[in-house]
Amino acid sequence: MRQLRGWAIASVALLWAAAPARAETVEEIAGKHVFERCKACHSVELGKMGFGPSLHGIIGRPAASLPMFLYSDALKASGLIWTEDNLRSWMAGNDKLVPGTRMRHVGITDKAEQDYLIAYLKTQSAAMGPEQARVLLDRAVAKLKADGPDKAFATFNDPKGGFIARDLYVFVFDMTGKYMASGANPKLTGSDAKDLHDAEGKDIVREMINIANSTGSGEVDYMWLNRVDNRVEKKRSMIQRVGDYIVGVGYYFN
Numbered sequence: 089m090r091q092l093r094g095w096a097i098a099s100v101a102l103l104w105a106a107a108p109a110r111a112e113t114v115e116e117i118a119g120k121h122v123f124e125r126c127k128a129c130h131s132v133e134l135g136k137m138g139f140g141p142s143l144h145g146i147i148g149r150p151a152a153s154l155p156m157f158l159y160s161d162a163l164k165a166s167g168l169i170w171t172e173d174n175l176r177s178w179m180a181g182n183d184k185l186v187p188g189t190r191m192r193h194v195g196i197t198d199k200a201e202q203d204y205l206i207a208y209l210k211t212q213s214a215a216m217g218p219e220q221a222r223v224l225l226d227r228a229v230a231k232l233k234a235d236g237p238d239k240a241f242a243t244f245n246d247p248k249g250g251f252i253a254r255d256l257y258v259f260v261f262d263m264t265g266k267y268m269a270s271g272a273n274p275k276l277t278g279s280d281a282k283d284l285h286d287a288e289g290k291d292i293v294r295e296m297i298n299i300a301n302s303t304g305s306g307e308v309d310y311m312w313l314n315r316v317d318n319r320v321e322k323k324r325s326m327i328q329r330v331g332d333y334i335v336g337v338g339y340y341f342n
């Protein structure tokens with residue numbers, strides 16, 4: 089028992105050493121106070137739901153993308169990404185931004201208070217996972233079906249189009265492996281990518297074409313540059329065939 093306790097203390101000490109505490113900024117501390125107004129319903133802990141969904145990693149997250157939370161239809165249909173601008177509008181008048189939301193009206197219109205809250209929420213960040221990638225892919229497929237290729241692809245390529253969520257973005261190939269859109273790098277549009285392989289030599293686009301031709305949807309794992317932290321990381325892309333196009337969204341994991 090004594091030994092066990094010693095071990096526990098040593099590992100806590102190790103953890104402590106591995107993650108040196110960064111001093112909070114004045115804005116972050118002020119933001120934590122403003123967050124008192126949200127706390128009755130929201131936690132900033134990962135996966136912890138209250139009357140409202142967890143706000144862990146909210147900045148850049150697609151709206152209504154936590155699978156464990158029962159959102160209103162209005163928020164699910166909003167198509168929003170929680171960019172700083174959208175969060176400001178939500179804080180100032182959530183029911184005006186998304187009529188029909190289940191969240192009671194809050195009215196934080198003071199720009200400084202909004203800044204503080206955003207600074208605080210930024211410190212509670214998380215990686216985007218399969219759930220967020222799935223929400224974005226479903227939105228992209230719906231957009232393509234509703235608006236047709238020209239308009240949908242232009243929207244996926246537009247940084248303000250609502251299809252880029254931190255390190256998630258939409259890419260589209262035609263069935264010959266030509267890029268039709270890439271939210272990460274719109275300049276790729278029109279280029280032939282069928283011979284594209286990853287950092288380890290894996291034929292990515294051919295594999296996607298094979299999946300599209302057989303089951304119509306699936307997942308492909310490869311090594312890819314994460315433009316948010318500028319590192320080559322493991323990426324898993326979910327793809328879905330829509331007519332003669334392959335639509336995909338991938339997330340990074342370790």
Ligand code: HEC
Nearest residue numbers: 125126129139140141151152159160163189190191192194
């Ligand atoms: C009385 C409870 C309550 C309070 C107070 C509250 N919220 Fe909410 N919030 C909710 C509920 C419920 C939802 C889900 C809304 C829906 O599904 O339409 C929500 C949703 C959200 C979302 C969208 C989350 C997502 O996953 O898409 C954000 C962002 C948010 N709230 C921010 C805030 C902030 C910031 C505050 C404080 C200024 C706050 N909320 C105060 C109940 C509350």
